[in-house]
Amino acid sequence: MLLLVDLDGVVYRGTEPIPGIADLLTRRSAAGDDVVYVTNNSMWYRADYVDRLRSMGAPVSADRVVSSPRATALYLREIDPGLERVLALGGPGLGRELADVGFQVVMAGAAAELVVRDGMDRFEASGRPGAVVVGLDPELSWERLAVAATSIRAGARFIATNRDPIYPTERGLMPGSGAVVAAVEAASGVTPVSIGKPAPLLLVEAARVAGVDPRDAVMIGDGILTDLQAARAVGARCVLMLTGVSSRADVEALQGPNAPDAIAADAAELEAALARLSAG
Ligand SMILES: [Mg+2]
Numbered sequence: 316m317l318l319l320v321d322l323d324g325v326v327y328r329g330t331e332p333i334p335g336i337a338d339l340l341t342r343r344s345a346a347g348d349d350v351v352y353v354t355n356n357s358m359w360y361r362a363d364y365v366d367r368l369r370s371m372g373a374p375v376s377a378d379r380v381v382s383s384p385r386a387t388a389l390y391l392r393e394i395d396p397g398l399e400r401v402l403a404l405g406g407p408g409l410g411r412e413l414a415d416v417g418f419q420v421v422m423a424g425a426a427a428e429l430v431v432r433d434g435m436d437r438f439e440a441s442g443r444p445g446a447v448v449v450g451l452d453p454e455l456s457w458e459r460l461a462v463a464a465t466s467i468r469a470g471a472r473f474i475a476t477n478r479d480p481i482y483p484t485e486r487g488l489m490p491g492s493g494a495v496v497a498a499v500e501a502a503s504g505v506t507p508v509s510i511g512k513p514a515p516l517l518l519v520e521a522a523r524v525a526g527v528d529p530r531d532a533v534m535i536g537d538g539i540l541t542d543l544q545a546a547r548a549v550g551a552r553c554v555l556m557l558t559g560v561s562s563r564a565d566v567e568a569l570q571g572p573n574a575p576d577a578i579a580a581d582a583a584e585l586e587a588a589l590a591r592l593s594a595g
Contacts, residue, residue, distance in 0.1 A: 316593050317525050317532040318343060319518055319551065322354045322364070324537030324559020326373060329485060333558045335582025337373035343589065344374040349525045353518060353534075355511035355541065357383045357450030357476035357492045358406035378524060383476035383492075383511040384412035386520040387448055390510060391474060392416045398445045402426060402471065404463045404495065405450030409476065413448060423452070423459040443469060449499050449507065450476035451492040464502035473503065477511025479541070512536075513544030518551060533576075533592055535585065537561055543575055552576040554588050 318340070320326060326336050344350050352364065352375065361380040368375040381389075384405070391398060391413075403410045404423040413420045421444060447466050452459065467473045475496040482491035492511075500506060510516045515529075522529035530550035536542020537559025546553035555566050555575040566578050577588035 316343075316347075316589075317349045317351065317522060317527040318589075319351055319353050319521050319532050319534045319546075321534070321536035321538070321542050321559075322352055323356070323483075325535055325556050326352070326368065327371065328559065332371045333582070336558075336585070337368075337371045339582045339586050341372065341374050342586075348593075349527065350374055350379060351521045351525055352380045353382075353386075353512070353521045354380075355383050355477040355479055355492075355517070357409055357511075358453075359408040360411045361385060363408065381517065381521040381524055382408070382412070383517055384409040384448075384450060386517045387450075387474055387476050387510045388412045388416040388418070389520045389523070390516055391418070391446055391448070391472075395445065395472070400444045402444035402447045402463060402466050403450075404447065404455075404459055404499065405452050405476065405492075409448065409450045423462050424454060424456075426459075426462045444471050446472040446474060447499070448474045448476065449492070449496050451482060451490075452495055455495055455498070460498055460502055463499045467499070467503035467505050473499070473505045473507040475507040475509040475511075477514075477517075478509050479511065512538070512541040513548065515545060515548035518545050518549045522549070522551075533589065539565060539569065543569075552592055554579055554585060554592070556580075556585065 361377045364380045401413050401418040402421050410420045444466050447463050478493035479491040480493040482489045532551040534546035534551050534553040537556045543553050553575045554577045557580045579585040579588050
C-alpha cells in the first residue's frame, strides 16, 4: 500500500516527534508499504527532511520526500520539457529543488538587484524566464514582487508551490506562501496553477514517484481543508489524525461523503486503521 504521509501534525509537531509514528511507519515499510512524505512547506530542501526524519527513526530516502517545491519541479519538467530558465521567488529550498531537475534558476532576489540598478531591460536581456515559481519568501520585497509580476506579464507561466495563507511557527501564525502568491497574483493579474494541498498535484507527483495510481494510496494527514481535500481530489483514501490542527469535534462533524475513511488519535489507532484499510 502507498502511504502518503503529511509531516507537521502527523510525524512531528514543530521540533517534537509525535510518539510512536516513526516506529509504526518503520514496521509498515518493512512489511512492504511504500512511505512517501508530502508537505506543503515550500522553504526547505529534501535533504533537510531526510536528516530530520532519520533522527526521529522514520524510514526515509531523498526520493521519498515530495515537498511542494519538489513536486513543483517535477511537474514543470513534465509539462514543459523544453523549459530552461525559471525565476524563483521563495526560500533557499525552492531554488535547489528547481536546479535539481535541470532548470537554470534565477532567484528573484538576485534579479531584483538588476532591476534597481539597471532597469528591467537588463534582466530580460539576460534571458527571459519561461516560468515563475512562487513560494514563501521570508525576504519578500517590492523589487522581488516587481520582477516576478513583470516576468509573468511578459508571458512566463505562473506556478505557486501552495496557497496556505498562514504558516504556523513557534512565534505564532505568520504569513504563508499563499500571502506571497496573492501579492504576485494581484500585481500580475494572473491566477497561478497551485501544486500543494488541497489541489491534487502534490499527491499526483508523490504517487508517480512510487509508480502507484493515487487512487490506491492512503493519505495520512491532520488537516481537513488540506490533506482530506487533496486526498478526495485524487480519489485516495484518508486517515485524519487528531495530533495536529484538527479537533475531534471538527472531524466528527464531517458526515457521509465528506467524512475521512478513518480517524486516529494516536499511533495505535493509526496502526489499527491502516490494518483495516489494507484488508479492505
Ligand atoms: Mg499537517
